[in-house]
Every structure is written in C-alpha cells, then in structure tokens.
Amino acid sequence: MSMKAKTRRVDSVTVVDISGRITLGEDLTELRQLIRNLLAQGQKHILLNLADVTYIDSSGIGELVSGFTAASNQGGQLKLLNLTKKVHDLLQITKLLTVFEVYEDEATAIASFQKATRV
C-alpha cells in the first residue's frame, strides 16, 4: 500500500494523517513537499499522525528528520503522534526518540503546541 497523507486543522495545529508505507520513492518526495508547503503557508505547528503507517524505512525516517529540522529552522515544531510498535522500535534504536516529541493521545499533543505558543 503506497503512502497517503491527509491534512486537517485542529486549533493552531495542522494534523497530517499518514497511512501506508513511508519508503524511498515518489511518495517520500510528496511528503517532503507537503511539509514544506505547510511551513511556507505559515502553518508551523505540525503533528504527524503515524497510526496507520504500516512500514517505514531509513529514507522515511530521514524524511521525518528533514521535516523536523525544516520546522525548527522556521521557528515551528513538528511532533509525532500514535507510533506503531514497529515505528517506535526504529526510532528507539536510531536514538530519534530523544529528538522527537512523541504523543499517544491527540488532545495532549494538540495542547502541547498551545502551551508552547503561550510561553
């Protein structure tokens, strides 16, 4: 199953619901472009919902890192929601759980952005 990504807005946060496989190929380019477009439109609070991601490879992990860095460089934040066990394990062994803010509950994740905004 190829990757699909849909965006929705919750308060100040753009939630990107991603499903399928995040692997090297055209889909990865589309994800990169999607994140860059959101940032260019001033939508700098991005929450990637990975609940329905069935597979991610090293290139997909790299794309998450790329999005994180792009958001940070523009004064924004990119966080992760609902990691599957497989994705969680990969981020753990690559030490990226120390980089990303990861949430298991959407409301808590959304609130974390609002706290950051108020500070």
Add this chain to the structure above:
Amino acid sequence: MTAESEVIELTLASTLKSVETAEELTTEVCSKAGFDEEEQHRIGMAVHESMINAVHHGNKNDASKQVRLRFQIYPDRLEIHIRDQGTGFDLNRIPNPLEAENLLKVSGRGIFLIRSFVDEFRVEKLEGRGTEVTLVKHKNSRKKLA
C-alpha cells in the same frame, strides 16, 4: 541445491519495484525457514535496505543493471546474498548515525539498521563483477535491539 541448504535465487532489474519484490520473497522464505512474524519483519527490513543500497547506490538506478538475490536456507540459519554491479563501499567509512553530530542527518541509517536486524553483515568487492553483501540470521538468536 546442496544436501545442506536449500537455495532460492533470482535476478532483478535495478528498480524500486524490485525492492518490493525482494521484500515479498524474503517474507515467504523467512516463513518457510521458520522465523516468526517479528523476525520476518526485521529480516525483510534488512533486505529492503540492502536492496535500496544495491539499486540506488550500487547500480545508480540504471534499470539495465541487475541485482542478484540468493537465499540459502540451512537448518540453523538463513543466509541472504545480494549482488549488484557497482563499485562497492567501505564499511569503515560509514559514519555512526547515533553520534550527536549525525543524529539529525537525513541519510546514513540504512547500514546501521541492517546490522541491527541480522546477526552477521559482510560486504565483498568482486573484482570487475560488482559488490556482494551477505546477511546471516541464525535461528533462535533473537537479537536484543538497543
């Protein structure tokens, strides 16, 4: 086929579609060899990353170049050989992706993941004939992930 091992072999074009084909075959072979679902996923991922290296880095996405995939099922282990037509790479020159200065790099995690998911990983330059990587996974040797 030898008395000691069952051999499954195929030759693939250097395309991303071939990476998927290799993964699917790996799952079948791992199942046949007796690995559980989690191990099948990990070995499949090691093959996926090795195939990406062969297609993308070794054969430079040249669809006319081939990747040869060979599985050897032994009673105690599975060996997977992936041969491309590239010039190879030096494992000692690949940066550690866990180092602080590399943590936010976009690429460079493929070999690390392969090593995490199989028990042995070897790279051999075949003079004038490309590069072959060998992945070995022993049965009942679940590797503890860091």
